[in-house]
Amino acid sequence: MTTLKKIHGLDNLKKADIQQLEAALQELTNGIEKLDQESISGMQKRLDAKIKPLRSLGVLEDISQQLAGIQRTSQPEIKGKAVLLMAGDHGVVAEGVSAAPQEITAQMFYSYLNGEAGINVLARNSGAKVICTDIGIALPLDPPELMANRVKNGTGNIAHGPAMTKQEALLALLTGAKVAAEAIDSGINLLATGEVGIGNTTPSAALISAFTGHTVEEVTGRGTGLKDDALKHKQDVIKLAIRVNEPDLADPLDTLAKIGGLEIAALAGAILEAAYQHVPIILDGIISTAAALTAAQIAPLSALYMISSHNSEEQGHRIALKQLGLKPRLDFNMRLGEGTGAALMFPMVEAALKIADEMATFESAGVSTGDF
Numbered sequence: 001m002t003t004l005k006k007i008h009g010l011d012n013l014k015k016a017d018i019q020q021l022e023a024a025l026q027e028l029t030n031g032i033e034k035l036d037q038e039s040i041s042g043m044q045k046r047l048d049a050k051i052k053p054l055r056s057l058g059v060l061e062d063i064s065q066q067l068a069g070i071q072r073t074s075q076p077e078i079k080g081k082a083v084l085l086m087a088g089d090h091g092v093v094a095e096g097v098s099a100a101p102q103e104i105t106a107q108m109f110y111s112y113l114n115g116e117a118g119i120n121v122l123a124r125n126s127g128a129k130v131i132c133t134d135i136g137i138a139l140p141l142d143p144p145e146l147m148a149n150r151v152k153n154g155t156g157n158i159a160h161g162p163a164m165t166k167q168e169a170l171l172a173l174l175t176g177a178k179v180a181a182e183a184i185d186s187g188i189n190l191l192a193t194g195e196v197g198i199g200n201t202t203p204s205a206a207l208i209s210a211f212t213g214h215t216v217e218e219v220t221g222r223g224t225g226l227k228d229d230a231l232k233h234k235q236d237v238i239k240l241a242i243r244v245n246e247p248d249l250a251d252p253l254d255t256l257a258k259i260g261g262l263e264i265a266a267l268a269g270a271i272l273e274a275a276y277q278h279v280p281i282i283l284d285g286i287i288s289t290a291a292a293l294t295a296a297q298i299a300p301l302s303a304l305y306m307i308s309s310h311n312s313e314e315q316g317h318r319i320a321l322k323q324l325g326l327k328p329r330l331d332f333n334m335r336l337g338e339g340t341g342a343a344l345m346f347p348m349v350e351a352a353l354k355i356a357d358e359m360a361t362f363e364s365a366g367v368s369t370g371d372f
């Protein structure tokens, strides 16, 4: 993995003050462009010449066109794939909002590094790397270098106060951007989002409720497996968190800092960086999509670079996708997170480009054309 010298004008994010971090984010968001329409039309022409009724490959054709628009060529290529897995803890677990104990975040982080978790298996299956970042685990890690990107040891308890300061949220976001930029610099040009963080379906639901206007009940699910009573309690905690913190909904960074999470901020930054660098990014489940919503609130054009994957069992995921103008493509009753749903989408994206590259045309195959 390469280490970039500068990220949006800054040499050392940790040493930057809030104005410098704000300026870097501004530079990042201002640089996100629309997709290239000429390349999209060029891809559509290529697809329309293939031996099939027009548009008969449906979503595969949509994906080919999106990739053409993103890469700004009618001949897009995938050179390398990676899941960016961000790990962070949540002070709100003290309220009993998760069925799992907090130490699992750190324990699972080692499993990812050892290549033995669900995401490692599915990423390997698709020939993708898993790039793991501790952005805010609560426990110390060994060796300490693993904590190089950590912003703080978990968020504050949002039932009592803000998750992060604005400076911490900016730092987490730009660190996520840096991780994405390093991956892209190493030759990766198809990214996917992944995360681990016990308790993180709580801030995800809070953000989705804040950004979509849907009720807390509509967007809150059972996470790792809460029973009925505990689900009702989780909803009450989320309502309390929104009441106590009074996020300024017109200011996405304020909302992210007050009721979000460190890994959510890092994923939002990674998504913005992917868009900035004309790289498509596949979204995983509810936490990834809460990050994507945050990114789209900061820079609406970033949504054009997102590819949806599955429909998480976690209530609220579909609502968040809809707000982004996306539909789930796989319905596998999954709710693991880590990027597992997104990793299943890698072969679909590659299949879409293979159609454009390998399928015969009416002319090359000598197949008759007609009104279809």
Ligand SMILES: O=C(O)c1ccc[n+]([C@@H]2O[C@H](COP(=O)([O-])O)[C@@H](O)[C@H]2O)c1
Binding pocket: 097, 098, 099, 100, 195, 196, 197, 198, 199, 200, 201, 202, 222, 223, 224, 225, 284, 285, 286, 287, 288, 312, 313, 314, 317, 334, 335, 336, 337, 338
């Ligand atoms: O991706 C999803 O849609 C998803 C749905 C439910 C749970 N998770 C994972 O489970 C953890 C969060 O669940 P919880 O109950 O602790 O909030 C976190 O590590 C996520 O990766 C992930």
Ligand SMILES: Cc1cc2nc[nH]c2cc1C
Binding pocket: 100, 104, 108, 195, 196, 197, 224, 336, 337, 338
């Ligand atoms: C075991 C376990 C694995 C996970 N991976 C992502 N979130 C998780 C939560 C738990 C509880």
